[in-house]
Amino acid sequence: MREFDVIDRIRRGNSSLAASVIVPPGDDLGAVKLPDGGGVVLAGVDQVIGGVHLPLDASPERFAWKVAARSLSDVAAMAACPVGMVVAAALSPRIETEWTTRFSIELQRMGTLFKCPLIGGDIAVLPGGDAPMVFSSTVLATPDSEASNRMVLRDGAMPGDVVCVSGAFGRSLAADGGGHHLGFTPRIDVALGLHRELRENLTSMIDVSDGLGSELAHLARESHVRIIIEGNRVPRRNDASLEQALCDGEDYELCFTVSGTSRLPASMADVPLTIIGTVQQGDGVFLTDGAEETRFEASGWEHQGAEDHDADRPDSKGVSQ
Numbered sequence: 001m002r003e004f005d006v007i008d009r010i011r012r013g014n015s016s017l018a019a020s021v022i023v024p025p026g027d028d029l030g031a032v033k034l035p036d037g038g039g040v041v042l043a044g045v046d047q048v049i050g051g052v053h054l055p056l057d058a059s060p061e062r063f064a065w066k067v068a069a070r071s072l073s074d075v076a077a078m079a080a081c082p083v084g085m086v087v088a089a090a091l092s093p094r095i096e097t098e099w100t101t102r103f104s105i106e107l108q109r110m111g112t113l114f115k116c117p118l119i120g121g122d123i124a125v126l127p128g129g130d131a132p133m134v135f136s137s138t139v140l141a142t143p144d145s146e147a148s149n150r151m152v153l154r155d156g157a158m159p160g161d162v163v164c165v166s167g168a169f170g171r172s173l174a175a176d177g178g179g180h181h182l183g184f185t186p187r188i189d190v191a192l193g194l195h196r197e198l199r200e201n202l203t204s205m206i207d208v209s210d211g212l213g214s215e216l217a218h219l220a221r222e223s224h225v226r227i228i229i230e231g232n233r234v235p236r237r238n239d240a241s242l243e244q245a246l247c248d249g250e251d252y253e254l255c256f257t258v259s260g261t262s263r264l265p266a267s268m269a270d271v272p273l274t275i276i277g278t279v280q281q282g283d284g285v286f287l288t289d290g291a292e293e294t295r296f297e298a299s300g301w302e303h304q305g306a307e308d309h310d311a312d313r314p315d316s317k318g319v320s321q
């Protein structure tokens with residue numbers, strides 16, 4: 001299954017959507033306008049599979065954090081404000097009440113931490129003990145009133161913009177990498193701070209769940225532009241190689257474009273920000289070392305072989321927005 005193909009298929013139905021749909025499928029969250037002048041609400045859903053996105057024996061607190069933080073990362077990608085969350089869990093019959101209690105307590109704690117209260121959910125028990133546990137989190141959000149209720153979409157990058165990222169990339173899943181993917185902080189404060197400061201000069205944004213290269217490809221595609229990345233500028237985590245930084249995924253950092261006329265702060269909410277490339281006319285994502293350009297393909301970077309980090313990757317990432 002290729003993510004672009006699935007999104008394309010869903011997109012073909014977008015032309016017949018109701019006028020109330022402000023952001024159709026294809027962005028980090030969708031958005032609808034409520035009737036009778038009720039404002040705009042954003043929503044998105046994410047899934048976490050035990051044994052794929054984190055080890056089956058991870059603690060209930062780890063599960064809760066990842067389930068909620070993945071959704072909150074999508075809220076950050078829109079520069080929106082989270083308002084509430086519902087979580088569904090299909091659990092192994094081996095799971096005991098104490099586990100689900102700790103899981104729900106952590107979700108409630110996160111709700112307080114990120115101003116996104118748990119407002120409902122559902123628990124089902126799977127028929128067999130060997131089935132993977134599946135968690136689904138649905139998040140609701142509103143546009144940021146302190147930034148004129150504007151939302152930052154994937155389609156706003158313009159030739160002349162610079163391409164920027166928060167934090168660092170690669171080896172999030174590596175056993176010796178500190179377990180970044182288990183305890184990352186969704187970059188809501190970074191996104192809101194940037195948006196309030198840069199306003200329209202923050203032209204597009206996405207969060208990095210599937211890998212920086214793949215997310216850049218989304219921005220380039222949605223914005224109908226060409227993106228050039230300077231490999232030596234990409235900040236790397238835990239001695240990651242460039243390929244790992246571009247392809248591993250599960251970084252949950254922000255990737256965004258800024259109008260070339262504005263200045264990027266060095267950091268926001270104590271998270272470093274780095275310019276890694278530029279936006280040009282054209283299409284595709286290219287990596288440059290100053291001499292040669294290499295084009296990114298859905299299967300990876302051309303002319304670069306798969307490295308040994310595949311063992312660290314989940315078996316299936318599915319279609320993640």
Ligand SMILES: [Mg+2]
Pocket residue numbers: 028073074077206207208209320321
């Ligand atoms: Mg996303």
